[in-house]
Structures are given as structure tokens and as C-alpha cells.
Amino acid sequence: MLSMDDQARLANVIRDVEDDTSGEIVVVLAKQADTYRAIPLLWALLIALALPWPLIELTNLSASRIFMIQLGVALASSLALSLPQLRYQLVPRSIKRAQAHEAASREFIRRGLTRTRDKTGVLIYVALAEHHAEILADTGIADRVGPDVWVEIIEKLTMAIKAGSMADGLAEAIRRAGAILAEHAPPRFEDEDELPNKIILL
Known part of the structure; x- marks a missing residue:
């Protein structure tokens, strides 16, 4: 789904944007949200x-x-x-969307985004088979940022994926999500990286 170079580049983008915020960003890229057997x-x-x-x-x-x-x-x-x-x-589109959202919610919990100190974790989730992407934010950010902000980021990400520029689209989505986190969850003096920066491929 992503070359090793792209994975390393995106991990560096996550690390760089997290230098400007106390929030955490996790990216999960799945071939499919469900097998629909x-x-x-x-x-x-x-x-x-x-x-x-x-x-x-x-x-x-x-x-x-x-x-x-x-x-x-x-x-x-x-x-x-x-x-x-x-x-x-x-598979009806509504079922695909529901399954992808459910998978994203599971990954949000599984990847520790509910356990960050200030509840400022953000998940960028992409399910390729379902042509679905979404951003989930923990309460520390969701209470301050409306869902419309994430929708615009997702629209640009999905356009990039359709155009065959998935790595570039993810990098831009990470940077834009990081800018939102930097505004609403600025870095602390004693801040530490709570979650891994690597791209999670499923």
C-alpha cells in the first residue's frame, strides 16, 4: 500500500507536526475494513x-x-x-461506510488514542476497499473543533488517493490535522511522545 520510503517519510511528518502540539496523531491504513464473507x-x-x-x-x-x-x-x-x-x-455503500466507521472506532481504542494525558489523540483512518477515510478525535479536541473541519481534510485526502497520490495526500492530511492540534493543544514544556509515529498498515 505504501513503500518503505513513504512510510518513513510519513512517520517523520507525524514526528515533526507533533513537535508543535501536545496532541498525538496516529495513521491507520487498511486494505479493507471487513471481509464481507x-x-x-x-x-x-x-x-x-x-x-x-x-x-x-x-x-x-x-x-x-x-x-x-x-x-x-x-x-x-x-x-x-x-x-x-x-x-x-x-455490498451496499451504506454497509461499507458503517463497517469502515466501526473499524475506525475499534482502531481508535486499540491504538491507545483514548489514553493520552489530555485526551488530544487524533486518528486518521483509511480503508481502501471501501473507498472510505475519516478522522476521529478524542474529547480534548472534539469538544473544541467541529466535525466540519475534519471533513474538509478528508475530502482532500480522498481526492489525492483517487489521483494515485496516497502518500502525498496522507502527508498533507497529517500536516493539516497537526495545525489544528497545535492551535487547540499547544506543546507543554514536559511534553513527551505518547504514541508511536509509524504508519500502521492492516
């Missing part, structure tokens, strides 16, 4: 359930023969629809 099975079952009706109306096949055809179609459909490029197209 149940989706092909669900579609295969729906196809198999609809199949007997035209066979009953248009053929003289026995019930046992129709059942065997139904079983074969269910199996073949399930296997065919399990191909990743097909599977993700079958």
Missing part, C-alpha cells in the same frame, strides 16, 4: 431460492432434480461471488 452466501441463497419457480413453470423436471440444480447453482454462485472484485461490488 457472508455477502456472497446471502446472494447465492437468494438466487437459489428464486431458481425453482421458473423451472417449475417451464419444465417437467422432478422435484429432486430441481433441488439438485438449486444446490449446484447455490454452490457455483457462492464461489463466483466470493471473488474480491465481485464481492465488494455486491
Whole structure:
């Protein structure tokens, strides 16, 4: 998803922006938020359930023969629809968005962003398969910064990813999030880096 050089460059960007704030930034880049393994099975079952009706109306096949055809179609459909490029197209956009948001929320907790001293942790989360990106901020920042501020950053990030400039888009998103943190959570004299700066790839 990112070359080693890009990962190192982005880690340096995080370290640099955190020099100007007591806040913490974590970037998580996921190939996918969910595998959606149940989706092909669900579609295969729906196809198999609809199949007997035209066979009953248009053929003289026995019930046992129709059942065997139904079983074969269910199996073949399930296997065919399990191909990743097909599977993700079958998932409704609302479900993708909900799964990606849930995954981002889990990562927010898992990566320790709720445990920073002043509750000023910010997560930049990207799920590539879902074409989804979002920023989550802990209460120390969320109480001072409206969600519209993050939306603008995410819009520019998603445009950069679509244009094939993911590393540059992430670097800009990190810098802009860092500027917001610097304004609302300036550095302290005794400040220390509470969370790792490396890009987390899933």
C-alpha cells in the first residue's frame, strides 16, 4: 500500500507536526475494513431460492432434480461471488461506510488514542476497499473543533488517493490535522511522545 520510503517519510511528518502540539496523531491504513464473507452466501441463497419457480413453470423436471440444480447453482454462485472484485461490488455503500466507521472506532481504542494525558489523540483512518477515510478525535479536541473541519481534510485526502497520490495526500492530511492540534493543544514544556509515529498498515 505504501513503500518503505513513504512510510518513513510519513512517520517523520507525524514526528515533526507533533513537535508543535501536545496532541498525538496516529495513521491507520487498511486494505479493507471487513471481509464481507457472508455477502456472497446471502446472494447465492437468494438466487437459489428464486431458481425453482421458473423451472417449475417451464419444465417437467422432478422435484429432486430441481433441488439438485438449486444446490449446484447455490454452490457455483457462492464461489463466483466470493471473488474480491465481485464481492465488494455486491455490498451496499451504506454497509461499507458503517463497517469502515466501526473499524475506525475499534482502531481508535486499540491504538491507545483514548489514553493520552489530555485526551488530544487524533486518528486518521483509511480503508481502501471501501473507498472510505475519516478522522476521529478524542474529547480534548472534539469538544473544541467541529466535525466540519475534519471533513474538509478528508475530502482532500480522498481526492489525492483517487489521483494515485496516497502518500502525498496522507502527508498533507497529517500536516493539516497537526495545525489544528497545535492551535487547540499547544506543546507543554514536559511534553513527551505518547504514541508511536509509524504508519500502521492492516
